[in-house]
Amino acid sequence: MAVQTQRPGAGLQAFFEARGIAIIGASDDITKIGGRPVHMLVKYGYAGPVYPINPKGGTIQGLPAYASVRDTPTAPELAILAVPAAATPAALRDCAARGVKAAIVLSSGFVEAGPQGAALQDELVAIARENAMRVLGPNCLGAVNVADRLIGSFSIALEEHMPPAGQVGIVSQSGNVGSHTMQSVARRGMGVSRFIATGNEADVDVADGIAALAEDPATRIILCCMETCRHAGKLIEALRMAREQGKPVIVLKIGSTEKGQAAAASHTGALTGSDAVIDAIFRRHGVLRVRSVEALIDIGHAASLLMPGRLPRNDAVTLVAASGGFGIMMADAMSEAGLALPSLAPHTQARIREAVPTASTGNPVDASAQMSSRPDILLKMLTALLDDPSESALALFMSLSLYNTRLRGIYLEALAQVRASHPDRLLMIISQGPAEAIEKINALGIPVFSSIDAAATGLAGLMRLGQLRAADAAPSREMAAEPVDPAVFRNEFHAKQALAQAGIDVPREIIARDADEAARAAEAIGYPVVLKIASEDIAHKTEAGGVALNLADAQSVREAYARVQANAARHSPRARIDGVLVAPMVRGGTEMIAGISQDPVFGPIVMVGMGGIYAEVLKDVAVQAAPVSEEEARAMIRSLKMFAILDGARGQPKADIDAAARTVARLSEFAYRHRGDIAEIDMNPILVRPQGQGVVVLDALMIPRAAPAL
Numbered sequence: 001m002a003v004q005t006q007r008p009g010a011g012l013q014a015f016f017e018a019r020g021i022a023i024i025g026a027s028d029d030i031t032k033i034g035g036r037p038v039h040m041l042v043k044y045g046y047a048g049p050v051y052p053i054n055p056k057g058g059t060i061q062g063l064p065a066y067a068s069v070r071d072t073p074t075a076p077e078l079a080i081l082a083v084p085a086a087a088t089p090a091a092l093r094d095c096a097a098r099g100v101k102a103a104i105v106l107s108s109g110f111v112e113a114g115p116q117g118a119a120l121q122d123e124l125v126a127i128a129r130e131n132a133m134r135v136l137g138p139n140c141l142g143a144v145n146v147a148d149r150l151i152g153s154f155s156i157a158l159e160e161h162m163p164p165a166g167q168v169g170i171v172s173q174s175g176n177v178g179s180h181t182m183q184s185v186a187r188r189g190m191g192v193s194r195f196i197a198t199g200n201e202a203d204v205d206v207a208d209g210i211a212a213l214a215e216d217p218a219t220r221i222i223l224c225c226m227e228t229c230r231h232a233g234k235l236i237e238a239l240r241m242a243r244e245q246g247k248p249v250i251v252l253k254i255g256s257t258e259k260g261q262a263a264a265a266s267h268t269g270a271l272t273g274s275d276a277v278i279d280a281i282f283r284r285h286g287v288l289r290v291r292s293v294e295a296l297i298d299i300g301h302a303a304s305l306l307m308p309g310r311l312p313r314n315d316a317v318t319l320v321a322a323s324g325g326f327g328i329m330m331a332d333a334m335s336e337a338g339l340a341l342p343s344l345a346p347h348t349q350a351r352i353r354e355a356v357p358t359a360s361t362g363n364p365v366d367a368s369a370q371m372s373s374r375p376d377i378l379l380k381m382l383t384a385l386l387d388d389p390s391e392s393a394l395a396l397f398m399s400l401s402l403y404n405t406r407l408r409g410i411y412l413e414a415l416a417q418v419r420a421s422h423p424d425r426l427l428m429i430i431s432q433g434p435a436e437a438i439e440k441i442n443a444l445g446i447p448v449f450s451s452i453d454a455a456a457t458g459l460a461g462l463m464r465l466g467q468l469r470a471a472d473a474a475p476s477r478e479m480a481a482e483p484v485d486p487a488v489f490r491n492e493f494h495a496k497q498a499l500a501q502a503g504i505d506v507p508r509e510i511i512a513r514d515a516d517e518a519a520r521a522a523e524a525i526g527y528p529v530v531l532k533i534a535s536e537d538i539a540h541k542t543e544a545g546g547v548a549l550n551l552a553d554a555q556s557v558r559e560a561y562a563r564v565q566a567n568a569a570r571h572s573p574r575a576r577i578d579g580v581l582v583a584p585m586v587r588g589g590t591e592m593i594a595g596i597s598q599d600p601v602f603g604p605i606v607m608v609g610m611g612g613i614y615a616e617v618l619k620d621v622a623v624q625a626a627p628v629s630e631e632e633a634r635a636m637i638r639s640l641k642m643f644a645i646l647d648g649a650r651g652q653p654k655a656d657i658d659a660a661a662r663t664v665a666r667l668s669e670f671a672y673r674h675r676g677d678i679a680e681i682d683m684n685p686i687l688v689r690p691q692g693q694g695v696v697v698l699d700a701l702m703i704p705r706a707a708p709a710l
Contacts, residue, residue: 009211085109140199141175166191
């Protein structure tokens with residue numbers, strides 16, 4: 001059970017702006033969960049009243065203590081609960097009676113502890129719902145407003161030092177991962193605005209946290225550590241809010257979204273994974289996903305220095321080092337990260353040679369040790385590179401230079417001048433220190449990466465972030481659900497007829513119920529033809545011996561009819577047989593596959609991929625939440641690894657990509673309209689003909705959603 005709100009982030013102000021805080025289960029022992037929040041609120045100077053709550057009363061850490069929150073002189077807006085799980089519902093009721101607006105439940109022992117704990121957690125939700133109170137947790141690490149020194153947490157990351165106040169907001173489902181991120185952000189010299197760790201998410205979830213940070217004036221960039229998504233619509237709305245506010249969201253997504261039953265009956269169910277779905281959702285809504293805490297911090301730090309105007313303009317980078325070996329290592333790493341290394345323009349090369357006659361003017365640029373002999377030489381070379389028409393990012397490798405006092409001065413002087421002369425260009429440094437020099441370089445708005453690999457990962461991430469933010473936001477395309485004719489699940493013929501009504505091209509086909517009828521149908525359609533068993537109980541017709549191809553005359557059709565009927569009977573003796581489908585033998589084109597599956601969180605998911613072994617073996621597919629526009633479908637197709645086959649590789653005719661995109665979009669709309677009835681759709685294969693000749697769906701399967709258990 002979870003509290004639903006009309007808008008993500010509603011009612012979260014009290015977690016960050018509370019005028020008065022009660023700590024229920026407060027302790028004099030600052031090593032205990034109930035002692036640390038009191039200690040840190042006092043130590044760091046929270047301005048509002050702090051009310052320790054303990055049945056013994058007296059004083060706690062020098063503050064007057066109260067036996068109950070009902071006894072405090074004023075009503076606190078926020079309560080921090082650090083009592084055993086069994087005592088938490090009663091404590092939360094006391095908070096409700098006192099008018100507390102929000103509660104952070106630090107205690108564990110709830111849904112993660114089994115059925116009894118789950119019942120206690122449901123009770124917390126019911127209390128919160130009845131009293132319009134927001135609850136963070138349970139089993140969480142709480143919330144922090146750094147600027148106001150409001151600490152609703154027991155994180156050891158805050159025991160000795162507070163992070164500096166700044167513009168980075170952090171929301172995490174995992175308390176420890178979130179704390180590590182907050183500490184890492186501080187160590188990199190970034191300031192933190194707000195921190196929230198959601199724990200069990202009985203009420204407040206990660207989407208609420210993103211939405212609250214999106215609306216927070218102090219937050220400029222949002223770092224998120226996510227394990228799962230519980231409410232698709234809520235997350236999407238929160239991401240929309242962040243995008244509207246111009247705030248980049250960078251997510252470390254670990255694990256996979258919750259998975260339903262594996263759908264072995266269709267290819268689509270096997271090829272559409274939950275992790276691919278969350279990736280697609282992030283791309284649609286301008287979110288950059290990273291794969292490690294290090295990348296989260298590196299890219300977050302760099303983005304915070306570059307926002308709003310200096311994210312990469314393209315995927316190009318120019319590399320500079322004083323050593324050919326390091327330049328080659330940089331080139332390898334950048335290329336593997338998917339970045340391009342453009343050639344320098346002739347006049348750029350001439351300017352480099354003028355500044356450093358011994359320099360190699362390829363890309364990477366081997367500038368030799370001469371580039372650091374004088375600030376004016378270094379400035380001339382960097383200026384020439386930043387003036388190059390490629391408008392590429394510039395990555396400068398420094399191995400030991402910043403550790404040398406004389407060279408450090410030369411580099412800092414040149415970097416300051418080139419930043420002033422080229423304020424809108426992306427310049428990045430690769431160096432491990434020293435910290436004082438890195439801090440000065442960062443202050444110029446120049447990100448510093450500690451290694452070549454980190455720089456390659458970071459620059460690729462920044463490039464993707466720039467592309468995502470430049471792309472238009474996906475329009476909302478909500479459609480009312482409609483019932484579907486149950487006949488679509490009977491066999492391929494009925495499935496295709498429904499798709500045809502949705503504007504998807506299918507061949508002319510006829511169901512025959514005896515051999516003579518099959519022969520007459522073949523004459524009407526035109527030879528050669530294909531015969532396929534028509535049965536709702538036989539999903540994979542080829543495996544059942546229920547398909548006969550390339551039949552050229554009436555006699556072969558009659559023989560094939562008897563053969564596929566006999567094969568089907570042997571394979572599935574109890575199968576309901578509607579007859580045999582007679583269809584034209586279609587040739588010419590490239591095979592693709594498209595389909596729909598149901599994600600347990602995000603609903604209907606559309607998939608498209610190359611046909612044959614490309615989908616089955618190489619998993620060359622793209623997915624997106626339905627419905628998709630034709631433009632989105634076209635982008636999905638272009639993202640396939642084997643897209644070159646469709647695009648006329650090695651002199652082959654280009655395929656009708658527009659028709660394929662139109663087909664995928666119409667499939668997605670059909671599935672979304674009928675999302676209450678259809679679990680999966682397979683269109684496999686789809687024959688994509690040469691440009692201008694359209695597509696035709698050669699086979700289709702629809703699987704109904706299971707009735708809900710009573």
